[in-house]
Amino acid sequence: MTNHSLYRGSIFHCIETSSGVEPAYHEDGLMVIKGERIVEVGGYAELSARYSSEGSIVHFKDSLIMPGFIDSHIHYPQYKVISSYGSSLLEWLNKYTFVEEQKFSDSEYAAKIAELFLDELIKNGTTTAMTFCASYKQSVDVFFSAAEKRNMRMIAGKVMMDRNAPAGLCDDIDSSYADSKSLIEKWHNKGRLSYAVTPRFAPTSTEGQLIQAAKLLTEHPDVLLQTHLNENSEEIAWVKELYPEFNNYFDVYDKLGLSGPSSVFGHCIYNTVDEYKRMAETSSKVALCPTSNLFLGSGLFALNELESYGIDVALASDVGGGDSFSMFDVMNQAYKVCRLNGYNLDPVKAFYLTTLAAAKVLGVDDSIGNFESNKEADFIVLDLNATELIRQKMQTATDISDLLFCLMMLGDDRLVDEVYILGQCAYKK
Ligand SMILES: [Zn+2]
Secondary structure (H helix, E strand, O other): OOOOEEEEEEEEEEEEEOOEEEEEEEEEEEEEEEOOEEEEEEEHHHHHHHHHHHOOEEEEEEEEEEEOEEEEEEEHHHOOOOOOOOOOHHHHHHHHHHHHHHHHHOHHHHHHHHHHHHHHHHHOOEEEEEEEOOOOHHHHHHHHHHHHHOOOEEEEEOEEOOOOOOHHHOOOHHHHHHHHHHHHHHHOOOOOEEEEEEEOOHHHOOHHHHHHHHHHHHHOOOOEEEEEEOOOHHHHHHHHHHOOOOOOHHHHHHHOOOOOOOEEEEEOOOOOHHHHHHHHHOOOEEEEOHHHHHHOOOOOOOHHHHHHOOOOEEEOOOOOOOOOOOHHHHHHHHHHHHHHOOOOOOHHHHHHHOOHHHHHHOOOOOOOOOOOOOOEOOEEEEEOOOOHHHHHHHOOOOOHHHHHHHHHHHOOHHHEEEEEEOOEEEEEO
16 A cells, blocks of 8 residues: 655745745655645655655656645636726726626526636646635635635635625625625635635725725634735725825725735735835735736836835736736746836746745645645646747756746746646646
8 A cells, every 4th residue: 555645856846944035946856745745855866765665656757846826816707807908907897897797696607617717727737826706695605615626725705895886796884794704604714715805995895894894804813805906096096086084095904904914915016105114014915916917007016115125925817907827927927027127036036926925925834835844735747848949948947047937938838737736636738
């Protein structure tokens, strides 16, 4: 009887040391898994001597084994909104998103899209995401059911919105509180699932609704919060009109009790100095969404500013504002946003921001994000010969940074050969 699952190949993950983030790379490595968890990873020569009697070794040749990607900001009901032509944020919401999201009052439709959405994440190598659902309670039920069936670690929440949207999509202060609460009781910490209180953004919530959202956080302290902040200049002007008594956009969330270490704010392109400072003081987290920001023409985020204030950040796809499920694309566009700001995005850091840093932002780094001993075995196998161009370019790589940069600039879902969730193969190309 075999006790362990053994996978040989090049292995990469990020680790944090006293001197910062470092790549852990074994060109010829062995990954040892027992059941659902990682026992250890290391050099093949050393580990195979200890473990080869424990099971047969699966050898992934010309492949890179790395942790599954973690997408810290995405909208599953926008699966079909992706790549909708020709508008900026507020027009895009009205013209495409609010129309599509109303279809999620139909559980059958919502369930179908939830399955397609999870299939798409997996084939792109994303094994965990924090997703907005629609404003209908059942859109969350069907999503969690679909994720549970696949054993995926997922975070999700019912969108709370009680104004400035079609009547069919709006909830109200009482029902949004009651529905969110019953969803938390039903799903939060059920297996690998957890809940995020999800006011869409300040313009579509009354002050009363945001106060109820904060009440949910107080009543359930280990639940997360997800929302949007400072994505677009028209949006910011609108928040100023709707919330004239607050100092700035972040101040609305902050004063009403929605800031803090479990709160993840999408975008943060146009943060003011006061907002950066206050986000840092409250240990609030940020999900940066380069593909979405470029697609909608929202603007260029300032990664270096966020980091200089010590704010924890991760990268995210923000589908359907983002036009790709691939975290390779997200890293590619993040690199270009940084170039337009006059600096580089180091490739190791890019992979950190889509794995371990994202796990930290979502508060799940005890469970996933890298290959530390006893973490859950969510990993992907990348085919380094996926395309002729990648195969040729890879021959010029002299170290792990070169290799990762090649993958993030030239890669997409064609790279993803196999995906493992809790130690079980969930996808083979
Ligand atoms: Zn979003």
